Amino acid sequence: EAGAFEATLSVTERALQSAGAQLPLELQRSRQSLERLQKSFWISDQQMRRRNRLLAESMLAQVGMERKHVTPLEFVDRPDQYPPLELCGQAVSLLNGVAADDVLSRKVLADALCTISELRDGLAAVQRFQRDLPFSDQYALSAAAALDGLRAAPDGRQRLMLLNLLYRAAHKGALTGRLQTAEGGLVPAEPILLPQLRELMQSLVQDSGEVVAEGWSQLAVPLGVAISRLPVTSFQDHLAMMGICNTLGMKLRAKGSLARSVLEQGIRLAEQVSGAEQDLTFQLTYGRLLGNLADDMAGAVPISDELLQREKAVQHFRGVTRRMVSQELQSELCWVTARQLLLLYVAEKQGLQPASRVDEYLGALKQISNGLTSFEGAQLNLFEIELIRAIYADREGRVSLGQGLVHSARLASRKPDDATSDWEIRRRLFAAFRDSACCRSQPEFADILKTHGIE
Numbered sequence: 001e002a003g004a005f006e007a008t009l010s011v012t013e014r015a016l017q018s019a020g021a022q023l024p025l026e027l028q029r030s031r032q033s034l035e036r037l038q039k040s041f042w043i044s045d046q047q048m049r050r051r052n053r054l055l056a057e058s059m060l061a062q063v064g065m066e067r068k069h070v071t072p073l074e075f076v077d078r079p080d081q082y083p084p085l086e087l088c089g090q091a092v093s094l095l096n097g098v099a100a101d102d103v104l105s106r107k108v109l110a111d112a113l114c115t116i117s118e119l120r121d122g123l124a125a126v127q128r129f130q131r132d133l134p135f136s137d138q139y140a141l142s143a144a145a146a147l148d149g150l151r152a153a154p155d156g157r158q159r160l161m162l163l164n165l166l167y168r169a170a171h172k173g174a175l176t177g178r179l180q181t182a183e184g185g186l187v188p189a190e191p192i193l194l195p196q197l198r199e200l201m202q203s204l205v206q207d208s209g210e211v212v213a214e215g216w217s218q219l220a221v222p223l224g225v226a227i228s229r230l231p232v233t234s235f236q237d238h239l240a241m242m243g244i245c246n247t248l249g250m251k252l253r254a255k256g257s258l259a260r261s262v263l264e265q266g267i268r269l270a271e272q273v274s275g276a277e278q279d280l281t282f283q284l285t286y287g288r289l290l291g292n293l294a295d296d297m298a299g300a301v302p303i304s305d306e307l308l309q310r311e312k313a314v315q316h317f318r319g320v321t322r323r324m325v326s327q328e329l330q331s332e333l334c335w336v337t338a339r340q341l342l343l344l345y346v347a348e349k350q351g352l353q354p355a356s357r358v359d360e361y362l363g364a365l366k367q368i369s370n371g372l373t374s375f376e377g378a379q380l381n382l383f384e385i386e387l388i389r390a391i392y393a394d395r396e397g398r399v400s401l402g403q404g405l406v407h408s409a410r411l412a413s414r415k416p417d418d419a420t421s422d423w424e425i426r427r428r429l430f431a432a433f434r435d436s437a438c439c440r441s442q443p444e445f446a447d448i449l450k451t452h453g454i455e
Contacts, residue, residue, distance in 0.1 A: 113149030140177030140189035160240035224248035331377030382407035409444035
């Protein structure tokens with residue numbers, strides 16, 4: 001019995017080593033054999049731990065295949081039933097309570113928790129853009145899995161990847177979400193996650209004597225800066241640090257040159273990588289860095305420089321969408337194309353760009369957004385969509401094709417005490433539409449112009 005047990009473990013190890021792009025039939029059979037193996041008098045604790053580790057590894061290999069065939073969108077209403085997530089949960093259950101000196105098992109546990117954090121992040125994105133669902137709960141669960149992974153990981157394995165997932169989840173609203181208790185109930189995430197985030201920050205700045213802030217709003221930027229200074233070695237580290245720079249750059253948006261330097265750091269890291277043409281996460285993150293850098297430059301540099309940066313983002317996503325099929329890529333292409341269209345319209349009204357460029361981008365955006373009707377996931381403000389529809393209506397000579405200015409008026413009514421960069425950008429944008437027939441047909445437009453000091 002002990003010999004048969006050992007033989008099954010050896011077969012599984014060989015199958016795992018040979019598993020590549022496809023899950024070999026031998027590994028599937030080995031997993032089934034492992035599931036049938038149970039503890040007995042003849043089986044040592046060490047063999048049982050090895051059985052659990054190999055079974056967990058085979059489950060994670062299966063997760064890689066499942067993710068190619070089952071999308072989060074299919075489980076948007078029942079995320080806990082998402083098959084890859086269920087498999088990861090089973091893998092974690094096999095390895096929970098593993099000893100600190102069992103390095104191999106802890107590596108697999110860290111991989112499983114990292115994958116859970118990734119899967120929760122993907123489910124949150126789908127919930128956020130598809131329907132009015134509590135996506136912050138998924139970000140809370142993503143953050144919790146990343147924190148567990150950081151504690152489990154030996155020798156810093158997956159450290160930057162886990163930190164990237166954690167920081168992104170916290171930025172996206174993890175602390176406003178809820179976590180599941182052992183009994184299946186839901187409790188607020190902030191009292192559980194915030195102390196762990198403060199503890200993490202303390203570990204990163206322990207030699208500097210820096211005081212760790214109490215709340216997330218004060219902690220977010222220092223934590224991101226501390227993480228962004230960690231060393232980068234492997235491709236996975238490059239990928240993770242690109243994501244960290246992207247999230248931190250958005251956090252620093254109001255701080256001008258500091259945000260720009262962080263985003264440029266991420267872009268430099270991306271440009272050091274080769275052979276990632278088919279890596280979806282890399283291409284998405286690189287394009288987001290380019291687009292967010294353009295957003296950060298808005299109003300702070302000449303329009304010609306901003307146009308050039310936005311064009312880089314557009315051309316990146318256009319090129320990638322020709323090679324890869326992804327809803328996320330389409331959403332990001334929609335975002336950068338729409339922002340470039342609005343800027344080209346401003347430039348046209350200032351005599352800096354020909355009308356044909358506006359027409360070219362309007363046509364491209366119509367194709368991407370199903371005739372300007374579908375902007376889900378494109379990170380656009382509602383007032384921007386109203387102005388895009390106004391461009392379309394004016395070009396077609398039919399005011400009825402517009403979408404009104406309800407959101408633009410609502411935004412204009414909330415004028416800040418002091419002028420901000422966003423306020424100045426909106427002022428520049430509304431000024432370009434002062435002669436728009438579609439906008440002038442709306443009763444709110446006069447007040448919008450007046451509020452922004454536009455004659």
